Amino acid sequence: MFDNLSDRLTRATKNLTGRGRLSEANIKDTLRQVRLALLEADVALPVVKSFVERIRERAIGEEVGKSLTPGQALVKIIHGELVSLLGSATVDLDLRAQPPVVIMLVGLQGAGKTTTAAKLALRLIKKESRRVMMVSVDVHRPAAILQLETLAREVGALYCSSNASEAPTTIVAHALDESRRSHADVLIVDTAGRLHVDEDMMDEVQAVHSAATPHETLFVIDSMAGQDAVNSARAFGERLPLTGIVLTKADGDAKGGVALSAREVTGKPIRFLGVGEKIDALEVFHPDRMASRILGMGDVLSLVEEIEEKVDKAQADKLAKKISKGRGFDLSDLKDQLEQMMNMGGMAAMLEKLPLPGKINAAALKSKTDEKQLQRQIAIINSMTAGERRFPKTINGSRKRRIAGGCGMQIQDVNRLLKQHLQMEKMMKKMARGGMKKMLRGMSPGGMPPGLG
Amino acid sequence: MQRVKCRRLLNSELDVFAVFKKKETITTESGGGFFKRLRRRLNSGNSWLTYDLANLAPGGRIDDEVLDDLESRLVMADVGVDSTERIISALHKQLARRELKDVAALHSGLRQIMLAMLEPVERNLQPVSEGGPFVILMIGVNGAGKTTTIGKLARRFMNDGHSVMLAAGDTFRAAAVEQLQAWGERNGVPVVAQQQGADPAAVIFDAYESARARGIDILLADTAGRLQNQQGLMDELAKIKRVVSRQNPAAPQEVMLVLDAGLGQNALQQAEKFNAALGVTGITVTKLDGTAKGGVLLALADKLGLPVRFIGIGEAADDLQPFRASEYVDALLGTDSDD
Numbered sequence: 008m009f010d011n012l013s014d015r016l017t018r019a020t021k022n023l024t025g026r027g028r029l030s031e032a033n034i035k036d037t038l039r040q041v042r043l044a045l046l047e048a049d050v051a052l053p054v055v056k057s058f059v060e061r062i063r064e065r066a067i068g069e070e071v072g073k074s075l076t077p078g079q080a081l082v083k084i085i086h087g088e089l090v091s092l093l094g095s096a097t098v099d100l101d102l103r104a105q106p107p108v109v110i111m112l113v114g115l116q117g118a119g120k121t122t123t124a125a126k127l128a129l130r131l132i133k134k135e136s137r138r139v140m141m142v143s144v145d146v147h148r149p150a151a152i153l154q155l156e157t158l159a160r161e162v163g164a165l166y167c168s169s170n171a172s173e174a175p176t177t178i179v180a181h182a183l184d185e186s187r188r189s190h191a192d193v194l195i196v197d198t199a200g201r202l203h204v205d206e207d208m209m210d211e212v213q214a215v216h217s218a219a220t221p222h223e224t225l226f227v228i229d230s231m232a233g234q235d236a237v238n239s240a241r242a243f244g245e246r247l248p249l250t251g252i253v254l255t256k257a258d259g260d261a262k263g264g265v266a267l268s269a270r271e272v273t274g275k276p277i278r279f280l281g282v283g284e285k286i287d288a289l290e291v292f293h294p295d296r297m298a299s300r301i302l303g304m305g306d307v308l309s310l311v312e313e314i315e316e317k318v319d320k321a322q323a324d325k326l327a328k329k330i331s332k333g334r335g336f337d338l339s340d341l342k343d344q345l346e347q348m349m350n351m352g353g354m355a356a357m358l359e360k361l362p363l364p365g366k367i368n369a370a371a372l373k374s375k376t377d378e379k380q381l382q383r384q385i386a387i388i389n390s391m392t393a394g395e396r397r398f399p400k401t402i403n404g405s406r407k408r409r410i411a412g413g414c415g416m417q418i419q420d421v422n423r424l425l426k427q428h429l430q431m432e433k434m435m436k437k438m439a440r441g442g443m444k445k446m447l448r449g450m451s452p453g454g455m456p457p458g459l460g
Numbered sequence: 461m462q463r464v465k466c467r468r469l470l471n472s473e474l475d476v477f478a479v480f481k482k483k484e485t486i487t488t489e490s491g492g493g494f495f496k497r498l499r500r501r502l503n504s505g506n507s508w509l510t511y512d513l514a515n516l517a518p519g520g521r522i523d524d525e526v527l528d529d530l531e532s533r534l535v536m537a538d539v540g541v542d543s544t545e546r547i548i549s550a551l552h553k554q555l556a557r558r559e560l561k562d563v564a565a566l567h568s569g570l571r572q573i574m575l576a577m578l579e580p581v582e583r584n585l586q587p588v589s590e591g592g593p594f595v596i597l598m599i600g601v602n603g604a605g606k607t608t609t610i611g612k613l614a615r616r617f618m619n620d621g622h623s624v625m626l627a628a629g630d631t632f633r634a635a636a637v638e639q640l641q642a643w644g645e646r647n648g649v650p651v652v653a654q655q656q657g658a659d660p661a662a663v664i665f666d667a668y669e670s671a672r673a674r675g676i677d678i679l680l681a682d683t684a685g686r687l688q689n690q691q692g693l694m695d696e697l698a699k700i701k702r703v704v705s706r707q708n709p710a711a712p713q714e715v716m717l718v719l720d721a722g723l724g725q726n727a728l729q730q731a732e733k734f735n736a737a738l739g740v741t742g743i744t745v746t747k748l749d750g751t752a753k754g755g756v757l758l759a760l761a762d763k764l765g766l767p768v769r770f771i772g773i774g775e776a777a778d779d780l781q782p783f784r785a786s787e788y789v790d791a792l793l794g795t796d797s798d799d
Binding site: 115117149154231265284 | 537642690
């Protein structure tokens with residue numbers, strides 16, 4: 008969902024990487040990019056302004072001077088601000104109260120309250136083995152009550168029947184009674200969608216709230232919502248003591264800036280993401296992970312951990328020694344490397360964790376570098392004799408034909424692998440001469456992710 | 461057509477008062493009523509464009525700062541970064557030419573630019589049933605307001621003297637069929653439905669057959685809400701369209717995308733992807749009665765130019781009205797239409 012935002016931000020901060028020093032002028036340009044990126048992502052303007060202002064204040068301080076590169080410093084600051092904006096820890100539903108614990112869902116029309124109610128119920132039943140009862144106080148939309156009843160049956164929750172001719176508060180009182188009688192742990196109250204400027208309806212929801220005295224009042228909001236989301240979030244926040252936010256339809260391609268706006272305006276944590284049509288498509292919200300994803304920093308840390316875990320230390324040392332001596336990087340070394348890549352789940356898994364610059368399409372790369380390819384390359388090497396592996400230059404046309412036959416591939420594939428090896432060998436030689444740093448510098452700017460550069 | 465005219469005549473002869481009533485609603489429509497409500501609602505938010513343009517420029521002088529402020533306001537109305545930049549740069553040019561002497565000049569300059577963007581998309585729907593019912597396929601994301609819009613459109617078309625039938629094509633969401641049936645009952649309109657989980661294409665096919673047999677003028681077909689990036693569900697829509705057009709190559713005559721005015725820039729992606737998948741012929745914007753300004757309409761008109769058919773500003777049936785660019789712009793700008 009947040010991919011577009013991270014694309015933009017990556018590009019914005021990329022302009023800074025490679026610059027010698029962070030000047031007031033070039034930070035201004037980058038901050039403008041950040042501002043546009045956030046606006047494009049539908050983050051509300053006042054939120055954007057205060058956010059950018061905070062970054063500016065922190066950036067034009069000492070913090071930049073201390074750090075390695077200006078770009079990294081800025082990314083770090085933005086990340087820090089994002090985490091503090093989104094909250095640093097996941098906040099679970101608080102169900103520690105005398106049962107029935109009431110959870111109430113409120114929001115605009117079409118935000119996805121009823122669907123969320125069902126998903127929430129299923130989650131509580133399946134994951135926490137609670138006895139859940141559901142009730143709808145939506146007496147306005149035709150067939151809303153029936154919708155909840157159908158969903159309650161589907162997820163296996165108890166259902167307290169209500170009637171569109173009753174007053175919402177009466178329904179709530181009845182539902183509380185009913186849930187006590189049937190020993191329900193949790194009562195989920197689904198309310199009608201309403202506009203925050205509709206005074207009568209806002210009075211109604213307040214009345215329902217005071218009748219139900221919910222332990223959790225969740226504001227449900229559409230992740231595709233625009234600038235106006237702050238107004239509705241604020242209005243609901245002023246009328247009701249909200250305890251959290253649920254962001255729905257997060258499986259769409261919206262940029263989801265509303266997550267930032269709603270969090271900032273209400274000051275309440277985002278609890279869940281609705282991520283699909285299926286009844287179990289509800290995810291717990293992890294603010295820190297989301298902040299990293301928004302920034303496109305990828306999961307560099309966990310990638311490093313993973314590599315350390317899975318790469319065979321002894322093999323790596325052997326290779327390092329070979330390289331440092333400037334001796335050949337032969338085909339059996341290439342095979343070792345390919346096998347290790349397979350171990351790590353192939354290129355695709357690695358690429359996903361890396362913050363690639365905006366233009367590179369991860370999906371396109373994925374299709375080119377899938378695991379099958381690795382398998383095939385390994386098969387080609389497996390069809391070679393030990394001598395051929397050590398001295399690739401000896402592989403002539405007739406040998407190529409034999410190798411291709413042996414692994415069931417075309418001669419062109421063998422050629423491609425040999426060429427690939429040749430290139431890597433060249434790179435290794437360079438590395439042996441100039442060390443790692445020189446090679447990195449030789450790569451195109453932006454070729455290395457900011458986290459590693 | 462003949463049939464429609466007859467019915468209209470019949471109605472007016474039978475109920476003299478209805479004529480008066482109708483006249484009344486017509487005057488409120490084109491005159492103050494709808495426009496005033498639209499204006500009131502668009503300006504109900506605490507800060508909007510020219511909520512006071514004069515406030516923007518206290519000294520009455522227009523300079524870059526005023527335009528910057530205006531830029532923020534446009535962005536806050538979901539006009540989007542690109543379209544906002546286009547509007548503002550056009551104003552900058554006018555400023556450079558010294559055409560923006562005072563607030564009034566800025567006002568009319570802004571109005572001209574917005575009108576130029578929106579007028580091309582003001583193309584209202586003229587349902588004509590020839591060789592079968594006029595089919596309107598309603599599509600959109602979840603919670604856009606498709607079913608509610610169908611209810612209001614049915615009322616509207618009936619008031620215009622058309623006969624209407626509804627097809628309950630949302631067979632996915634729980635109780636969606638019942639919701640449409642409730643609207644049918646309310647308006648006294650037949651609803652063709654099958655059980656939940658049925659093939660929507662089959663439901664709409666049945667409805668088409670039934671509508672043709674009964675000589676119905678307009679068939680309003682509901683579909684389940686779907687996010688535009690879900691290819692399987694988009695293919696399902698394409699199938700519905702294919703099945704309907706096998707009955708009559710001209711049908712569905714209207715593929716209407718329903719957009720929530722509260723949407724941000726994702727509305728563009730929605731319009732683009734739904735359009736690519738099955739050719740959107742018209743847009744209806746719902747829920748303009750909040751504090752959302754639906755500024756994304758400007759971005760949509762700017763980038764895609766799809767016709768905007770109706771806008772909805774409230775719960776009542778006659779709160780859904782044909783889109784008029786000048787009304788909308790004037791409501792946004794707070795222009796008094798009476799002068």
